[in-house]
Amino acid sequence: MIRNTVLLTVILCAFVGTTSAQNYYPTDIGNTWVLESTDGAERITYTLETADAALNGETFRTLKIITEVLGTSSANMNTFLVEVSEEGMKLHSLVAELGDVFGISNMEFSPPAVFFPATLQVGEVWETLGETEVSLVGTVTVSSTNEVIAMEDVVTPAGTFEDCLKIRILTKTTAAFGSSRSTSYQWLAPDIGPVKFETGQDIVFELVSYTLVTPEKPYDINEDGVVSILDLTFVASRLGQDDPKADVNSDGIVNILDLVLVAQHLGN
Numbered sequence: 001m002i003r004n005t006v007l008l009t010v011i012l013c014a015f016v017g018t019t020s021a022q023n024y025y026p027t028d029i030g031n032t033w034v035l036e037s038t039d040g041a042e043r044i045t046y047t048l049e050t051a052d053a054a055l056n057g058e059t060f061r062t063l064k065i066i067t068e069v070l071g072t073s074s075a076n077m078n079t080f081l082v083e084v085s086e087e088g089m090k091l092h093s094l095v096a097e098l099g100d101v102f103g104i105s106n107m108e109f110s111p112p113a114v115f116f117p118a119t120l121q122v123g124e125v126w127e128t129l130g131e132t133e134v135s136l137v138g139t140v141t142v143s144s145t146n147e148v149i150a151m152e153d154v155v156t157p158a159g160t161f162e163d164c165l166k167i168r169i170l171t172k173t174t175a176a177f178g179s180s181r182s183t184s185y186q187w188l189a190p191d192i193g194p195v196k197f198e199t200g201q202d203i204v205f206e207l208v209s210y211t212l213v214t215p216e217k218p219y220d221i222n223e224d225g226v227v228s229i230l231d232l233t234f235v236a237s238r239l240g241q242d243d244p245k246a247d248v249n250s251d252g253i254v255n256i257l258d259l260v261l262v263a264q265h266l267g268n
Contacts, residue, residue: 023261024120024165024188027061027084027249030213033194035205036070036157043068044205046194051081060092080115084251088118091128098134107132107142118257120165120188124148137175145170154187154196156206161189164196171200218248219265227265235262 033046044067051060063080076097083090090112096105107130114126129143150166164187171182182200189195195207221231238246238254246254248261 023191023264025089025116025193026191026212027082027089027251028213029061029250031193031211033210034208035194035197036208038204038206041070042203042205043070044197082115083112084249084257085255087114089115091115094130101135102137103135105132105134105140120148122148122151122165134175137177139175141174143172143174152187154189156195156208158195158207158209161192161195161207164189219262221245221248221262227262227267229266232259232262232266235259 027048029048029050031046031048035044035046036042044065047064047066049062049064051062060081060083063082065078065080066075067077068075076099078097079095080091081093083092091109091114092112093109094105094107096107098105109128109130113128113130115128117124117126125145125147127143127145129141131139131141134140147168147170148165149168152164152166153160153162154164167186167188169184169186171184173180173182184200185196185198186194187196192210192212197205199205219227219231221234224230235246235248235254235258239256239259241254242252243254244250246258248258251257
């Protein structure tokens with residue numbers, strides 16, 4: 001068993017070293033990102049919270065995205081129930097506030113849709129499809145095709161972020177009265193998350209502040225001051241268990257995600 005664990009850690013180190021994987025959407029509970037439109041009229045706040053309930057015994061995260069018109073009481077919130085797994089971030093449901101006229105829309109995804117794949121790189125493509133009922137409209141189908149189209153440096157009021165992935169989102173909305181299409185863009189910075197967003201109406205939002213809730217050295221399992229092969233071996237030896245010390249991403253189980261995170265921070 002020890003021999004297998006050591007072999008696994010060696011293979012993982014080699015894999016991470018050759019792919020230079022990055023975490024483009026940190027999923028710690030309490031993470032918050034605030035973006036404002038370049039004209040100063042609107043604000044978008046992203047917040048990761050603990051879900052109100054668990055599904056199949058697992059703890060999920062709630063991503064709340066609140067859009068406000070500054071200087072007014074106008075605001076709406078979209079609430080995403082997401083699961084963090086070895087396959088990336090999976091979307092189980094979406095509750096969207098559509099305003100006084102259309103009310104609240106509830107969209108369930110079964111099987112869960114891919115919110116973000118585990119590995120993001122230029123050329124990566126994934127699709128999302130959902131259906132919901134909207135007041136005064138009836139059944140509405142929403143499909144989106146997401147593609148990572150470039151790696152760019154992004155300058156925002158919160159700072160300059162290098163090697164950001166630019167994601168193009170092609171959305172099609174279909175209802176009884178017809179269909180519409182829109183194209184939006186999102187930029188994700190490595191180890192930071194969302195730093196820029198451009199809507200289908202060409203409104204550009206840029207990061208103005210953010211809070212990432214992580215310990216100073218969350219991957220230094222044995223607390224010897226450096227992330228090393230010893231920390232990786234400790235996590236590998238507890239795969240499939242619910243050991244909080246080895247579960248560095250706090251998703252309720254020790255799995256390959258924890259191994260990858262520790263491996264990415266070797267030497268820190």
